[in-house]
Amino acid sequence: MLNINPHHTEDQDKPLFWFRRGNQLMKDGFYSEAVLSYDRALEMDPDNSFIWDNRGVALSRLGLLEESEESFELALTMDPGNSQAWNNLGVSLASQNRIEEALSAFQEAVKLDEDQDEAWNNRGTALLALKKYQEALESFDRALDINPHNVEAWAGKGSSLGFLECYPEAITCMERFIELAAGVESPQVEEAWAMILEWKIRIKKEEG
Numbered sequence: 168m169l170n171i172n173p174h175h176t177e178d179q180d181k182p183l184f185w186f187r188r189g190n191q192l193m194k195d196g197f198y199s200e201a202v203l204s205y206d207r208a209l210e211m212d213p214d215n216s217f218i219w220d221n222r223g224v225a226l227s228r229l230g231l232l233e234e235s236e237e238s239f240e241l242a243l244t245m246d247p248g249n250s251q252a253w254n255n256l257g258v259s260l261a262s263q264n265r266i267e268e269a270l271s272a273f274q275e276a277v278k279l280d281e282d283q284d285e286a287w288n289n290r291g292t293a294l295l296a297l298k299k300y301q302e303a304l305e306s307f308d309r310a311l312d313i314n315p316h317n318v319e320a321w322a323g324k325g326s327s328l329g330f331l332e333c334y335p336e337a338i339t340c341m342e343r344f345i346e347l348a349a350g351v352e353s354p355q356v357e358e359a360w361a362m363i364l365e366w367k368i369r370i371k372k373e374e375g
Contacts, residue, residue, distance in 0.1 A: 182212035186221070193225050201225040216246035220255060227259055235259045250280035257289055266296050277309075284313040288320040295323060300330040318347045322355060325362070334366040 178184040189204035205222035212218065223238030239256035242249055257272030270293040276286035291306030307324035310317050325340030341359045348356050 180211075182208040182215065182218070184208075185211070186215075186218050189218075189221060189225070193221065193228070198225045198228045202229070214245050216242045216249045216252060219245060220249060220252040223252070223255055223259070227255070227262070232259050232263050236263075248279055250276045250283055250286065253279065254283065254286040254289060257286075257293070261289070261293060261296075266293050269293050270297070282313055284310040284317050284320065287313065288317055288323060291320065291323045291327070295327060295330075298330075300327050303327045304331065316347060318344060321347060322359060325359070329362060329366060334370050338363050338366050 185204045185208035189201045189208065192198075192201035192204055202222060202225045205218050205225065208218045209215065209222070219238050219242035223235040223242065226232075226235035226238055236256065236259045239252050239259060242252040243256065246252070253272050253276035257269040257276065260266075260272060261269035270290065273286050273290035273293055276283060277290060280286070287306050287310035291303045291310065294300075294303035294306055304324060304327040307320045307327060310320040311324065314320075321340050321344035325337045325344060328334075328337035328340060341363050345356055345359055
């Protein structure tokens, strides 16, 4: 929790104070309080795209997806060139199972910022859900070119290769994912081990 002196008010009439306070609260997991801080900042600076964007993230962490979507859209009304807001909007839409719309948002994000590996990964995930496996693979590859340590992109690449029946390469990717996710108890890791086992069985069957 933020340790703010209640008697220290010299900066509390500035939106930056409340914006930073909201960011710290969100980092500490106090999402409802973060939203309130962002609201205070927006009272003073209602056209700030970054505040609307971060407010949307806090709302999404609370599971308020429709409200988060509205906040991201307002961020983009203020600044259509905010690539992170496009990416966050896509995540919100994907969480509502509106995959085609999410994909469009991710497309905008990578068009505005070609070096945003998170958006390339999310684009790949959307394409994977739409069963466009080759396009998804290309998107995950782009994410990994930018950031070879993007854990989720290794999992996505492995899944894409598995659907494309490139089993040895898929196993290599999933093993890399497991290596990077070491020490993290996750259903994704357990699922990755299961997929590796399944692919190894398929390879043996193909070998005859």
